[in-house]
Amino acid sequence: xxxxxxxxxxxxxxxxxxxxxxxxxxxxxxxxxxxxxxxxxxxxxxxxxxxxxxxxxxxxxxxxxxxxxxxxxxxxxxxxxxxxxxxxxxxxxxxxxxxxxxxxxxxxxxxx
Amino acid sequence: xxxxxxxxxxxxxxxxxxxxxxxxxxxxxxxxxxxxxxxxxxxxxxxxxxxxxxxxxxxxxxxxxxxxxxxxxxxxxxxxxxxxxxxxxxxxxxxxxxxxxxxxxxxxxxxxx
Numbered sequence: 424x425x426x427x428x429x430x431x432x433x434x435x436x437x438x439x440x441x442x443x444x445x446x447x448x449x450x451x452x453x454x455x456x457x458x459x460x461x462x463x464x465x466x467x468x469x470x471x472x473x474x475x476x477x478x479x480x481x482x483x484x485x486x487x488x489x490x491x492x493x494x495x496x497x498x499x500x501x502x503x504x505x506x507x508x509x510x511x512x513x514x515x516x517x518x519x520x521x522x523x524x525x526x527x528x529x530x531x532x533x534x535x
Numbered sequence: 536x537x538x539x540x541x542x543x544x545x546x547x548x549x550x551x552x553x554x555x556x557x558x559x560x561x562x563x564x565x566x567x568x569x570x571x572x573x574x575x576x577x578x579x580x581x582x583x584x585x586x587x588x589x590x591x592x593x594x595x596x597x598x599x600x601x602x603x604x605x606x607x608x609x610x611x612x613x614x615x616x617x618x619x620x621x622x623x624x625x626x627x628x629x630x631x632x633x634x635x636x637x638x639x640x641x642x643x644x645x646x647x648x
Contacts, residue, residue, distance in 0.1 A: 456635060456636065456637075458639075463644070464641055465625050465627075465641050466625075468636060468637070471636055511578065511579070513579075522584065523635065523637060525578045526578060527578040528578055
């Protein structure tokens with residue numbers, strides 16, 4: 424069974440701080456996605472990374488796909504209260520027929 | 536642009552009652568459709584997926600079933616709900632060319648009492 428492990432599971436920081444969320448696996452993925460979810464709503468796709476070593480930036484968010492395509496990280500610079508939410512990574516494996524495998528999520532709280 | 540709808544938004548049902556949740560997608564043709572369940576606001580568990588009308592793949596054996604009567608309609612059902620069926624049910628779609636990018640509906644919060 425392929426698993427994606429996210430860390431930390433919970434993170435509470437002050438506005439303006441930086442943070443990094445990690446998504447790790449022992450399996451190789453053909454692509455990896457990051458989603459953000461607010462309470463009572465569906466996840467919203469933030470980014471897709473497909474190439475080993477790829478780095479993508481979305482304003483204050485930086486996403487990186489590991490060289491071996493087994494891990495990814497999300498770094499937020501100068502966090503704001505609006506960044507609060509559940510961050511989920513999801514990977515599409517080579518042999519899963521188009522099914523995404525989701526991590527358990529990182530619950531981020533940014534306090535003003 | 537594409538949109539995805541789910542209803543109802545919330546549902547409270549007694550144990551043993553039937554269930555029908557509906558999901559519809561607009562603005563795309565022949566999408567892949569998915570049903571997920573999310574417990575306690577954490578990771579998502581894939582329940583069913585469909586690549587076309589009448590084509591349903593089940594991921595987890597349980598008392599739930601899914602049907603796709605039309606191209607952009609996906610229905611999640613149960614004949615008799617269990618307490619353990621409580622959760623947040625999410626429908627999602629993707630296109631065949633970009634299976635890895637799934638777009639989620641607003642979800643249905645189901646509480647079985």
